Amino acid sequence: MNETTGSAVRVEDVVKRYVLDDSVELVAADGVSLTVAPGALVALTGPSGSGKSTLLHLVGGVDRADAGTIVVDDREVTALKGDDLAAHRRRVGFVFQRFNLLGALTARDNVLAPVVPFKVDFDKAARADELLDAVGLGGRERSLPSRMSGGQQQRVAIARALVWSPGLLLADEPTGNLDTRTGAAILDLLLSLRAARGMTILIATHDPVVASRCDRLVRLQDGRITDDVDLRAGDIDVAGLLAGRPD
Ligand code: ADP
Numbered sequence: 001m002n003e004t005t006g007s008a009v010r011v012e013d014v015v016k017r018y019v020l021d022d023s024v025e026l027v028a029a030d031g032v033s034l035t036v037a038p039g040a041l042v043a044l045t046g047p048s049g050s051g052k053s054t055l056l057h058l059v060g061g062v063d064r065a066d067a068g069t070i071v072v073d074d075r076e077v078t079a080l081k082g083d084d085l086a087a088h089r090r091r092v093g094f095v096f097q098r099f100n101l102l103g104a105l106t107a108r109d110n111v112l113a114p115v116v117p118f119k120v121d122f123d124k125a126a127r128a129d130e131l132l133d134a135v136g137l138g139g140r141e142r143s144l145p146s147r148m149s150g151g152q153q154q155r156v157a158i159a160r161a162l163v164w165s166p167g168l169l170l171a172d173e174p175t176g177n178l179d180t181r182t183g184a185a186i187l188d189l190l191l192s193l194r195a196a197r198g199m200t201i202l203i204a205t206h207d208p209v210v211a212s213r214c215d216r217l218v219r220l221q222d223g224r225i226t227d228d229v230d231l232r233a234g235d236i237d238v239a240g241l242l243a244g245r246p247d
Contacts, residue, residue, distance in 0.1 A: 006199050007073050007167035007199075008037065008071075008073055008200070009034070009070075009168065009202070010036075011070050013033055014033070014058060014068030016051075027222075029054050029223045030223035031224065032055060032224065033225070034055075034225065039200055040215050041190070041200075041201045041215045042202050042203070042216045043203050043204075043218065044056070045204075045217060045241070046221050046226070047221065050220040050222060054223070056170045056172055059202065060092045060168075060170050061077050061085050090164045090166075091166050093161030094161055094169075095158055095172070095174045097174065097176040105144075106141065106142045107140050107141055107142070107143050107144075108125065108141040108142065110145070111128040111132060111156065111163055112125070112128045112163065128141070128159070128163070131160075131163060132155075134162075134193065135156070135159045135189060136189065137152060137156065149182070150177055150182060151182035154174060155186070166199065167199060168202070169193075169199050169201045169202070171204070173206065174190070176207075187210050187213055206242070208239040211231075212236075215230070215232055216228070217229045217236070217238060217241060219241055227241055
Protein backbone atom coordinates (compact mmCIF):
# COMPACT_ATOMS: atom_id res chain seq x y z
CA MET A 1 0.00 0.00 0.00
CA ASN A 2 1.13 3.57 -0.65
CA GLU A 3 2.98 5.20 2.19
CA THR A 4 1.51 8.54 3.18
CA THR A 5 2.99 11.22 5.36
CA GLY A 6 0.57 12.47 7.99
CA SER A 7 -0.57 16.06 7.63
CA ALA A 8 0.23 18.77 10.14
CA VAL A 9 -2.85 20.79 11.10
CA ARG A 10 -2.90 24.27 12.59
CA VAL A 11 -6.15 25.98 13.55
CA GLU A 12 -5.86 29.52 14.88
CA ASP A 13 -8.63 31.64 16.39
CA VAL A 14 -11.24 30.16 14.08
CA VAL A 15 -14.77 31.51 14.21
CA LYS A 16 -17.80 30.06 12.40
CA ARG A 17 -21.24 31.61 12.75
CA TYR A 18 -24.53 30.32 11.42
CA VAL A 19 -27.50 32.60 11.00
CA LEU A 20 -30.68 30.76 11.90
CA ASP A 21 -34.12 31.32 10.31
CA ASP A 22 -35.15 33.95 12.81
CA SER A 23 -31.85 35.80 12.12
CA VAL A 24 -30.50 34.68 15.48
CA GLU A 25 -26.76 34.10 15.19
CA LEU A 26 -25.24 30.89 16.44
CA VAL A 27 -21.49 30.66 17.03
CA ALA A 28 -20.48 27.07 16.19
CA ALA A 29 -16.73 27.76 16.49
CA ASP A 30 -15.87 30.54 18.88
CA GLY A 31 -12.14 31.21 18.64
CA VAL A 32 -10.86 27.65 18.28
CA SER A 33 -7.09 27.12 18.22
CA LEU A 34 -5.52 23.70 17.86
CA THR A 35 -2.25 22.31 16.57
CA VAL A 36 -2.08 18.66 15.54
CA ALA A 37 1.21 16.92 14.83
CA PRO A 38 1.63 14.68 11.77
CA GLY A 39 0.43 11.15 12.50
CA ALA A 40 -1.54 12.04 15.63
CA LEU A 41 -4.90 10.43 16.41
CA VAL A 42 -7.07 13.04 18.09
CA ALA A 43 -10.55 12.54 19.58
CA LEU A 44 -12.85 15.55 19.33
CA THR A 45 -15.47 15.15 22.01
CA GLY A 46 -18.18 17.22 23.63
CA PRO A 47 -21.98 17.26 23.72
CA SER A 48 -24.16 17.37 20.61
CA GLY A 49 -24.00 20.81 19.05
CA SER A 50 -20.66 21.67 20.65
CA GLY A 51 -19.01 22.23 17.26
CA LYS A 52 -17.19 18.96 16.49
CA SER A 53 -18.60 18.50 12.97
CA THR A 54 -18.19 22.19 12.25
CA LEU A 55 -14.49 21.98 13.06
CA LEU A 56 -14.04 18.90 10.83
CA HIS A 57 -15.87 20.64 7.96
CA LEU A 58 -13.72 23.76 8.30
CA VAL A 59 -10.44 21.78 8.37
CA GLY A 60 -11.60 19.69 5.39
CA GLY A 61 -12.49 22.82 3.43
CA VAL A 62 -16.14 21.86 2.92
CA ASP A 63 -17.27 24.84 4.95
CA ARG A 64 -15.68 28.27 5.25
CA ALA A 65 -14.58 29.99 8.47
CA ASP A 66 -15.74 33.55 9.14
CA ALA A 67 -12.47 34.41 10.85
CA GLY A 68 -9.17 32.83 11.79
CA THR A 69 -6.66 30.68 9.95
CA ILE A 70 -6.48 26.98 9.16
CA VAL A 71 -3.29 25.54 7.70
CA VAL A 72 -2.95 21.89 6.64
CA ASP A 73 0.65 21.10 5.67
CA ASP A 74 1.62 24.01 3.42
CA ARG A 75 -1.96 24.83 2.45
CA GLU A 76 -3.68 27.81 4.04
CA VAL A 77 -7.15 26.31 3.76
CA THR A 78 -8.87 29.52 4.86
CA ALA A 79 -7.35 31.35 1.86
CA LEU A 80 -8.03 28.68 -0.80
CA LYS A 81 -10.60 29.06 -3.57
CA GLY A 82 -11.81 27.22 -6.64
CA ASP A 83 -9.53 24.47 -7.95
CA ASP A 84 -7.06 24.87 -5.08
CA LEU A 85 -9.83 24.32 -2.54
CA ALA A 86 -11.09 21.29 -4.50
CA ALA A 87 -7.53 19.91 -4.54
CA HIS A 88 -7.31 20.37 -0.76
CA ARG A 89 -10.55 18.42 -0.29
CA ARG A 90 -9.05 15.55 -2.25
CA ARG A 91 -6.05 15.54 0.11
CA VAL A 92 -8.42 14.95 3.02
CA GLY A 93 -10.45 11.77 3.56
CA PHE A 94 -13.90 11.98 5.14
CA VAL A 95 -15.72 9.20 7.00
CA PHE A 96 -19.28 9.74 8.24
CA GLN A 97 -21.58 8.15 10.80
CA ARG A 98 -24.05 7.06 8.09
CA PHE A 99 -21.41 5.61 5.72
CA ASN A 100 -22.95 7.59 2.77
CA LEU A 101 -22.37 4.80 0.24
CA LEU A 102 -24.16 4.79 -3.12
CA GLY A 103 -26.64 1.91 -2.91
CA ALA A 104 -26.61 1.05 -6.62
CA LEU A 105 -22.83 0.69 -6.78
CA THR A 106 -20.64 -2.23 -5.78
CA ALA A 107 -18.07 -1.87 -3.02
CA ARG A 108 -15.36 -1.41 -5.68
CA ASP A 109 -17.31 1.30 -7.51
CA ASN A 110 -18.08 3.10 -4.25
CA VAL A 111 -14.37 3.23 -3.47
CA LEU A 112 -13.65 4.46 -7.00
CA ALA A 113 -16.41 7.07 -7.09
CA PRO A 114 -14.22 10.01 -5.95
CA VAL A 115 -11.60 9.36 -8.67
CA VAL A 116 -13.97 8.57 -11.58
CA PRO A 117 -13.99 12.12 -13.02
CA PHE A 118 -10.19 12.41 -12.94
CA LYS A 119 -7.26 11.27 -15.05
CA VAL A 120 -4.84 9.60 -12.65
CA ASP A 121 -1.46 7.94 -12.89
CA PHE A 122 -2.57 4.76 -11.10
CA ASP A 123 -4.80 1.85 -12.05
CA LYS A 124 -8.13 2.82 -10.50
CA ALA A 125 -9.62 -0.65 -10.12
CA ALA A 126 -6.36 -2.03 -8.72
CA ARG A 127 -6.25 0.83 -6.19
CA ALA A 128 -9.84 0.11 -5.12
CA ASP A 129 -9.19 -3.61 -4.70
CA GLU A 130 -5.99 -2.97 -2.77
CA LEU A 131 -7.86 -0.65 -0.41
CA LEU A 132 -10.75 -3.08 0.05
CA ASP A 133 -8.19 -5.71 0.90
CA ALA A 134 -6.53 -3.33 3.39
CA VAL A 135 -9.84 -2.80 5.21
CA GLY A 136 -10.49 -6.55 5.41
CA LEU A 137 -12.95 -6.82 2.51
CA GLY A 138 -10.87 -8.73 -0.02
CA GLY A 139 -13.33 -10.83 -2.05
CA ARG A 140 -16.27 -8.45 -1.48
CA GLU A 141 -15.40 -6.09 -4.36
CA ARG A 142 -18.66 -6.81 -6.21
CA SER A 143 -20.97 -6.75 -3.20
CA LEU A 144 -23.67 -4.10 -2.98
CA PRO A 145 -23.94 -2.10 0.28
CA SER A 146 -27.37 -3.65 0.96
CA ARG A 147 -25.67 -7.07 1.16
CA MET A 148 -23.18 -5.87 3.76
CA SER A 149 -23.36 -5.34 7.52
CA GLY A 150 -22.99 -1.87 9.01
CA GLY A 151 -19.40 -2.59 9.96
CA GLN A 152 -18.61 -3.78 6.44
CA GLN A 153 -20.26 -0.70 4.93
CA GLN A 154 -18.14 1.52 7.16
CA ARG A 155 -15.05 -0.37 5.97
CA VAL A 156 -16.02 0.40 2.37
CA ALA A 157 -16.48 4.05 3.35
CA ILE A 158 -13.02 4.08 4.94
CA ALA A 159 -11.49 2.52 1.81
CA ARG A 160 -13.24 5.23 -0.26
CA ALA A 161 -11.84 7.94 2.03
CA LEU A 162 -8.33 6.64 1.35
CA VAL A 163 -8.58 6.50 -2.44
CA TRP A 164 -6.58 9.72 -2.94
CA SER A 165 -4.01 8.61 -0.31
CA PRO A 166 -4.84 11.51 2.01
CA GLY A 167 -2.48 12.70 4.71
CA LEU A 168 -5.45 13.57 6.89
CA LEU A 169 -8.54 11.53 7.72
CA LEU A 170 -11.54 13.28 9.28
CA ALA A 171 -14.06 10.89 10.83
CA ASP A 172 -17.39 12.19 12.12
CA GLU A 173 -18.84 9.71 14.65
CA PRO A 174 -17.55 6.76 12.59
CA THR A 175 -18.79 4.24 15.17
CA GLY A 176 -22.05 6.06 15.98
CA ASN A 177 -24.22 3.63 13.98
CA LEU A 178 -22.40 0.48 15.08
CA ASP A 179 -22.63 -1.81 18.09
CA THR A 180 -19.77 -1.66 20.59
CA ARG A 181 -17.87 -4.63 19.22
CA THR A 182 -18.13 -3.54 15.58
CA GLY A 183 -17.20 -0.01 16.59
CA ALA A 184 -14.10 -1.31 18.39
CA ALA A 185 -13.13 -3.24 15.25
CA ILE A 186 -13.47 -0.06 13.16
CA LEU A 187 -11.17 1.74 15.59
CA ASP A 188 -8.69 -1.17 15.37
CA LEU A 189 -8.79 -0.71 11.60
CA LEU A 190 -8.15 3.04 11.81
CA LEU A 191 -5.23 2.42 14.18
CA SER A 192 -3.70 -0.18 11.86
CA LEU A 193 -4.20 2.05 8.80
CA ARG A 194 -2.50 4.87 10.64
CA ALA A 195 0.41 2.60 11.52
CA ALA A 196 0.72 1.44 7.90
CA ARG A 197 0.20 4.80 6.21
CA GLY A 198 1.19 7.42 8.79
CA MET A 199 -2.00 9.49 8.40
CA THR A 200 -3.16 12.09 10.86
CA ILE A 201 -6.68 11.28 12.09
CA LEU A 202 -9.27 13.50 13.75
CA ILE A 203 -12.29 11.61 15.11
CA ALA A 204 -15.42 13.30 16.42
CA THR A 205 -16.90 10.88 18.93
CA HIS A 206 -19.21 10.58 21.91
CA ASP A 207 -17.88 7.16 22.73
CA PRO A 208 -15.51 7.05 25.73
CA VAL A 209 -14.08 3.71 24.56
CA VAL A 210 -13.18 5.19 21.16
CA ALA A 211 -11.86 8.41 22.70
CA SER A 212 -9.73 6.57 25.26
CA ARG A 213 -7.85 4.78 22.47
CA CYS A 214 -6.77 8.06 20.86
CA ASP A 215 -3.50 9.89 21.61
CA ARG A 216 -5.22 13.05 22.61
CA LEU A 217 -8.66 14.20 23.66
CA VAL A 218 -9.92 17.65 22.77
CA ARG A 219 -13.26 18.53 24.33
CA LEU A 220 -15.49 21.23 22.89
CA GLN A 221 -18.43 22.99 24.47
CA ASP A 222 -20.40 25.80 22.83
CA GLY A 223 -17.81 26.10 20.09
CA ARG A 224 -14.86 26.47 22.44
CA ILE A 225 -12.16 24.06 23.53
CA THR A 226 -12.60 23.32 27.23
CA ASP A 227 -10.03 20.52 27.61
CA ASP A 228 -7.02 19.32 25.64
CA VAL A 229 -5.51 16.23 27.22
CA ASP A 230 -2.59 14.01 26.22
CA LEU A 231 -3.98 10.49 26.76
CA ARG A 232 -0.64 8.79 26.26
CA ALA A 233 0.25 9.90 29.77
CA GLY A 234 -2.15 7.16 30.98
CA ASP A 235 -4.57 6.98 33.88
CA ILE A 236 -6.94 9.65 32.53
CA ASP A 237 -10.65 9.60 33.42
CA VAL A 238 -11.91 9.80 29.82
CA ALA A 239 -15.55 9.09 30.71
CA GLY A 240 -15.40 11.92 33.25
CA LEU A 241 -13.88 14.28 30.68
CA LEU A 242 -16.59 13.41 28.17
CA ALA A 243 -19.25 14.09 30.74
CA GLY A 244 -17.62 17.45 31.44
CA ARG A 245 -16.55 16.56 34.94
CA PRO A 246 -12.80 16.02 34.86
CA ASP A 247 -11.39 14.46 38.01
P1 ADP B 1 -21.52 18.62 16.96
O1 ADP B 1 -20.81 17.99 15.79
O2 ADP B 1 -20.64 18.77 18.16
O3 ADP B 1 -22.82 17.95 17.30
P2 ADP B 1 -22.05 20.78 15.12
O4 ADP B 1 -20.73 21.28 14.67
O5 ADP B 1 -22.82 19.88 14.20
O6 ADP B 1 -21.90 20.13 16.56
O7 ADP B 1 -22.99 22.02 15.42
C1 ADP B 1 -22.56 23.13 16.19
C2 ADP B 1 -23.69 24.13 16.24
O8 ADP B 1 -23.85 24.70 14.95
C3 ADP B 1 -25.02 23.49 16.59
O9 ADP B 1 -25.76 24.39 17.39
C4 ADP B 1 -25.68 23.29 15.25
O10 ADP B 1 -27.09 23.32 15.36
C5 ADP B 1 -25.15 24.48 14.46
N1 ADP B 1 -25.06 24.21 13.02
C6 ADP B 1 -24.27 23.32 12.43
N2 ADP B 1 -24.42 23.35 11.09
C7 ADP B 1 -25.35 24.31 10.83
C8 ADP B 1 -25.95 24.84 9.66
N3 ADP B 1 -25.60 24.40 8.46
N4 ADP B 1 -26.87 25.82 9.81
C9 ADP B 1 -27.20 26.30 11.02
N5 ADP B 1 -26.67 25.85 12.18
C10 ADP B 1 -25.76 24.87 12.08
